[in-house]
Amino acid sequence: MSHQNIKSPRFQNFYIIGVISAFFIFGSLVECRVPSSSKLNNFDYTAINCRKHSAILTDFGAVGDGKTLNTKAFNSAITKLSQYSNDGGALLIVPPGKWLTGSFNLTSHFTLFLQKDAVILGSQDESEWPQLPVLPSYGRGRDAAGGRFSSLIFGTHLTDVIITGNNGTIDGQGSYWWDKLKKDELNLTRPYLIEIMYSDQIQISNLTLINSPSWNVHPIYSSDIIINGLTILAPVDSPNTDGINPDSCTNVRIEDNYIVSGDDCIAIKSGWDQYGIKFGKPSQKIIIRRLTCISPDSAMIALGSEMSGGIQDVRVEDLTAINTESAVRIKSAVGRGGFVKDIFVKGLNLNTMKYVFWMTGSYGQHPDNGFDPKALPNVTGINYSDIMAKNVTIAGQLEGISNDPYTGICMSNVAIEMSNVEKVEKVPKKKLPWNCTDISGVISNVVPQPCELLPEKEKLECPYPSDKLAIESVNFKTCSYKS
Template sequence: MEPCRRFTTSHVIRTIPAILILGILSLRVAECRVKVSSTLQYPAINCRKHSAVLTDFGAVGDGKTSNTKAFKAAIDSLSKFASDGGAQLIVPPGKWLTGSFNLTSHFTLFLHKDALILASQDMESEWPLLPVLPSYGRGRDAADGRFSSLIFGTNLTDVVITGNNGTIDGQGAFWWEKFRNDELKVTRPYMIELMYSDQIQISNLTLINSPSWFVHPVYSSNVLIQGLTILAPVDSPNTDGIDPDSCTNTRIEDCFIVSGDDCIAVKSGWDQYGIKFGMPSKHLIIRRLTCISPDSATIALGSEMSGGIQDVRAEDITAIDTESGVRIKTAIGRGAFVKDIYARRMTFKTMKYVFWMTGTYNQHPDEGFNPKAFPEIQGINYKDVVAENVTYAARLDGIANDPFTGICISNATITLTEKPKKLPWNCTDVAGVTGNVTPQPCSSLPEKEGVDCHFPEDRLPIDDIQLKTCFATTHALF
């Protein structure tokens, strides 16, 4: 387009009739496109010295053109600044179609509020294959490998994925149909997966329609997840919201999740593979979570927990039309432990089970699991619970000769449906105490006066992360 030029009124009046002045000037203005910059601020674990916009690398935001090469070129170019203050890549307004791409260290991916990243459906060329996770021994969907996640990274340090509520759409219906029709030989991609990484922030985004799990930090530490809106149809397969997996020091807060599976699922490997890998999930904070998932749990611990799960602290949890509150899922063959679990200030409306523990979750990666690998479930604490329109207060099924012990429930008021089940509490192979709980619990959880279940008051290191105020400059043409 020809650059805009300055005109003087006197020159125009001397050369053409005055009646044409406004028409010519308006035509000239219509031809001009002005580049307008706006600077946005956002909180992050670290700010960046260098910055680039995705369009600097030839990206086209029409929702049809593949931008996989542009994302890769941009990140490759910016990776050279890792040791010089780091870099950020700004995704501007537009619809940016892309396949899988990898992040780099000391790097921020920032999505403008009007930016939409669309996952490609070109399965053959846009989705590289990865080996199975060593703590799983096979793909979660199928025995062979797995597709790389849409946004992926491994062995990284200091990575931020954020925005001012920009959107990532996994276009999952394409994958859900193939999964239901048993057309996939490898595991579906996750939306965001970071492996073997440290200092991770994922925040202030809207994530919709992931092919499978949405957010999967695995074998990582110091993970901060904040302000995510995660949305998938409630009948979509395996669309877990956030799955911290063999991670240490993780904080999840202020998230809203509507899902076809568990809103949050804490994991640490599967049967003999998880036992051998031996990396637990521990020191996890979950707070101010709102969940809707009619067929699954608000927070699930397991079922893949063979590296162990310890020191989980959940508080200020709300669930609506969700199958269960905090659910423990395990089985013979899992081994390891789920212990030192604390949850308080939970509000549930329209639930099947408030408390649910399952010792017979018998999905195994193969026949090689150890039938003598009994899990240890101990030190489970729930307090300050209000639940309305509930079918069952609890279903607590331990394992014969391996009971779940140290269960404590206090200050819980559960209102059953208009036509409640005859036995609101179903308990086998469990032991513990309760205090101020209605309706009356089962005999294996006797009421004891003055019981107030423990919730730790010490601070974990992840709680002391101080966010900095960072800036991103975006450009638009008008």
């Protein structure tokens, strides 16, 4: 994707914070035991684990001309390196070049490293994308009722897997898939860029991801995950190009990412209606820090809408949104069941937003007609503090569910500067800054004054946990590659 998408007229009036740059630390030697026909300069990188063995993609016949298909080379390399899983693990280096490939699978105790100017290109040949069954917590594909295509980079039942680089690029070439979706020509759900399932000890860092066919990064049924230093870019009108979507995951750390998206920059999920309720695996113990998001038609962070396994203990701090539809949004509906509780948000800097606060109790898509209309979500303990917002159309649109209100909402130290709504398209001239139904909570020092369902309580500070999640204590090691 060219940078024209970011510099288009719809953004020219906005100051856009620069891309988060990755940092690298020097460290220990990696021993090479796989013969290498190629020579690379030495380099250093940070990772949760270093590797004893290494190889270069070109050792396996790969050609980086952007035209030669390299699916077999990736698979051969990873199969070869998997033999070192129990002997210090292995590092596969993708050197500079354009490496066209279909879907390939990772292995345990393995690092995929993209050098600067290395580009992995997703093939637009559907035969290069294996078919997978539907996810058990969803019961069907999201784009089509049948199964789904494997992601470009896929892994399942793994331990200790790292995808990182010196800001190398993964390009999903998603326009092919977006066009098929718009023409209603999909029989299977579009592939994601990176998906890791049933795994633990995952690191995805210091890369640029562009033009994903659908979601960019999707860890699911996994734990102990660090996602940091990513630049994720997609046209703002591209369909469902969510940035980072932890799904039924525990112990997740998402830090220092920059996302321009056609959908939610981050969406936390845990399954869809009766399938998610039955699978019963929540997303919990998640911290999100230092994100910059641009998404004119979606949220900076969405909780749901598929949240039937539950979402709990999410901590959000020090985030920036520019020209984004909403900040931290809760999406649910009758039939979802599950819960969204113990959500803590502080330190948001927002500029040009349709909504600051948005909660929806009628986000009503269902996988099929088998959902239980008596399955009501429990949404409670939602805390916001220290928020500054400028050029806002609607301060709060808070809609719970009749006979199932959203409770325990707390807002403190919030300053919202409203835009001149008379000049905003599709917004009535007398639109109220707050609209509230079926919710309850308290506020303190919030401007403009919220609705009566959120009464003032002086000198209130909404809570934010003082303890640390276990994933916050995980430190990167210092690794080196020597040719």
